[in-house]
Amino acid sequence: MDSKIEKEIVIKRLKDKGYLLTSQREYILNLIIKNDNHLTIKDICHLVEDPTIGQSTVYRAIKLFLSLDILRKINFGDNDYYELSLENKHNHHHLICSECGKIIEVGFDYLEDLEKKIYEDYGFIVKNHTLRFCGICKECEMKRSADAKTYEK
Amino acid sequence: MDSKIEKEIVIKRLKDKGYLLTSQREYILNLIIKNDNHLTIKDICHLVEDPTIGQSTVYRAIKLFLSLDILRKINFGDNDYYELSLENKHNHHHLICSECGKIIEVGFDYLEDLEKKIYEDYGFIVKNHTLRFCGICKECEMKRSADAKTYEK
DNA sequence: CATTATATGAGAATAGTTATCAATTAATAA
DNA sequence: TTATTAATTGATAACTATTCTCATATAATG
Secondary structure, X not given: OOOHHHXXXXXXXXXXXXXXXXXHHHHHHHHHHHOOOOEOXXXXXXXXXXXXXXXXXXXXXXXXXXXXXXXXEEEEOOEEEEEEOOOOHHXXXXXXXXXXXXXXXXOOOOOHHXXXXXXXXXXXXXXEEEEEEEEXXXXXXXXXXXXXXXXXX | OOOHHHHHHHHHHHHHOXXXXXXXXXXXXXXXXXXXXXXXXXXXXXXXXXXXXXXXXXXXXXXXXXXXXXXXXXXXXXXXXXXXOOOOHHHOEEEEEOOOOOEEEEOOOOOHHHHHHHXXXXXXXXXXXXXXXXXXXXXXXXXXXXXXHHHHO
């Protein structure tokens, strides 16, 4: 696992409920971390084909991690992705480029005011939120305007 | 369909691409509208069991509506729901009560500032967004505090 | 070291989705 | 109206995704 601290948190969360951090489970977590936290189950099944981990084990591990809040599921369009749910990562957003598919994480939150207003208007107490933006990333936009210039000639 | 205007928009979008508004397609759309815009495919398959519409037709219709931007898919937790994508409904948010599962639509947007900041910091041009809040709705919270009082006695 | 609990992999079973094709329905032209 | 063509449907088969089963393996505990 990336850092020793994270690994210890994972072991603790598992142990508290009587589970173990097996080599397969650790391998799967590392895969997700190494791939920017944005893998689908299909991706994982393919990536573990070599050091063969059975796909039932993949499904079981993901489910377990979700239930212990070690992973969190995020949904972009047609696919479910999994990302580490440790630390205080609860308040970040995702930018998805519709041109190249890149996923960018936004570090700031800025929804406190909105949550306050929701409580005032609807009496709804917000515990958690997910926000994703679709659009065009910087690089794709630059490519686009470069192409546009070419046509002008 | 609810209003004549909506039906005409749907017919136009279909016709422009050479498709027809069949009774089955209209029935499915009406189901979604009548159920507060929040049905899963499974729900729809069950609801159409009586005036039998084959389930391949359900899948095909949903797919078609998505491709023509007549429906839009939203994802809450484990399920995909479908809602009408007509009018300027693009900027509303969803509140999901984790106690009773109710889905409430929030009429206001308030993300312009955030989108501006994202452009400034990341050069990312936002075209669209989805935001959902999980928490406790007014009614469930009231029930909760009522229960809490009972225990105090 | 023996015993018990937990986890694994292979494949069977189930659920969810898509593709195929003959029959039906709607649109268009004569 | 009738003939012709295009689009749609429903039943079922095919395929994909996910879960279950069970014998075996591994780790923890006494």
